[in-house]
Amino acid sequence: MTTISECGPNDVYAAACPCRDMLDLLANKWSALALGALEDGPRRFGAIKERLQGISPKVLTQTLRRLEEHGLVSREIFPEVPLRVEYSLTPLGVDACVPLAGLRLWVEDNIHRFPASA
Amino acid sequence: MTTISECGPNDVYAAACPCRDMLDLLANKWSALALGALEDGPRRFGAIKERLQGISPKVLTQTLRRLEEHGLVSREIFPEVPLRVEYSLTPLGVDACVPLAGLRLWVEDNIHRFPASA
DNA sequence: GAGCCTAGTTCCCATTGGATACCATGCTCG
DNA sequence: CGAGCATGGTATCCAATGGGAACTAGGCTC
Numbered sequence: 641m642t643t644i645s646e647c648g649p650n651d652v653y654a655a656a657c658p659c660r661d662m663l664d665l666l667a668n669k670w671s672a673l674a675l676g677a678l679e680d681g682p683r684r685f686g687a688i689k690e691r692l693q694g695i696s697p698k699v700l701t702q703t704l705r706r707l708e709e710h711g712l713v714s715r716e717i718f719p720e721v722p723l724r725v726e727y728s729l730t731p732l733g734v735d736a737c738v739p740l741a742g743l744r745l746w747v748e749d750n751i752h753r754f755p756a757s758a
Numbered sequence: 759m760t761t762i763s764e765c766g767p768n769d770v771y772a773a774a775c776p777c778r779d780m781l782d783l784l785a786n787k788w789s790a791l792a793l794g795a796l797e798d799g800p801r802r803f804g805a806i807k808e809r810l811q812g813i814s815p816k817v818l819t820q821t822l823r824r825l826e827e828h829g830l831v832s833r834e835i836f837p838e839v840p841l842r843v844e845y846s847l848t849p850l851g852v853d854a855c856v857p858l859a860g861l862r863l864w865v866e867d868n869i870h871r872f873p874a875s876a
Numbered sequence: 877g878a879g880c881c882t883a884g885t886t887c888c889c890a891t892t893g894g895a896t897a898c899c900a901t902g903c904t905c906g
Numbered sequence: 907c908g909a910g911c912a913t914g915g916t917a918t919c920c921a922a923t924g925g926g927a928a929c930t931a932g933g934c935t936c
Contacts, residue, residue, distance in 0.1 A: 662865045667789075698915090701915065721912090816886085817924065819884065819885080840932085
């Protein structure tokens with residue numbers, strides 16, 4: 641059994657490596673979209689929900705909380721009326737957006753090549 | 759219902775765009791790992807299973823079949839004894855590996871920045 | 877015929893995904 | 907004063923998925 645410290649070169653292929661969990665966190669439809677939605681600056685819950693067409697509030701909350709938990713997103717509450725809650729990218733989140741944006745763009749650019757995508 | 763041609767700029771943020779399905783297919787832990795496992799050439803089922811530490815045969819079959827279905831991977835059966843089945847990347851699969859490799863590498867390079875990843 | 881090899885399949889259960897409905901706060905309008 | 911609306915969620919429920927363990931099938935080899 642490989643311990644974490646021995647996980648050495650941080651191999652996503654190693655089951656015990658924390659990389660696996662991070663990959664699982666990022667390699668996820670809603671995570672990739674949510675992080676992308678914050679690329680242009682902080683956004684409110686409602687705005688993100690509007691951008692991520694088709695997401696339910698529960699799943700959006702789950703997604704954002706999970707990203708927050710792992711230090712990719714920060715959540716700020718403004719006790720105004722009506723209540724305002726803003727989500728924004730942390731520096732780590734900003735950096736994570738680079739490969740994720742690459743993935744999103746690749747999909748958009750290559751969608752026509754997929755067979756029977758109808 | 760939005761048709762493909764009307765889906766316009768192929769927006770992954772649009773719920774009805776087939777991009778969404780493709781993103782869901784690729785933005786997945788096992789898909790990203792499986793495609794990466796085939797980057798160096800065709801591999802047998804057993805070899806892939808060995809590489810993707812911790813995956814169960816059922817999930818691997820599901821993953822590979824789904825990738826095959828969408829034209830990213832091709833499956834070839836050699837009716838030898840014992841049976842040999844080789845999986846390899848299609849040209850589309852090869853291209854898809856680029857952004858996915860970027861994601862895997864980013865995770866490996868930045869894992870130390872994640873809080874409490876231990 | 878026992879056992880092994882590969883490449884799965886089958887069964888079953890726990891977790892997750894997701895839709896819908898509802899809630900709390902506190903304005904603002906009538 | 908109560909009705910209604912806005913925001914940012916929960917609560918509830920059900921279906922789909924993820925995933926482990928065990929089993930299968932064809933066909934050598936011992």
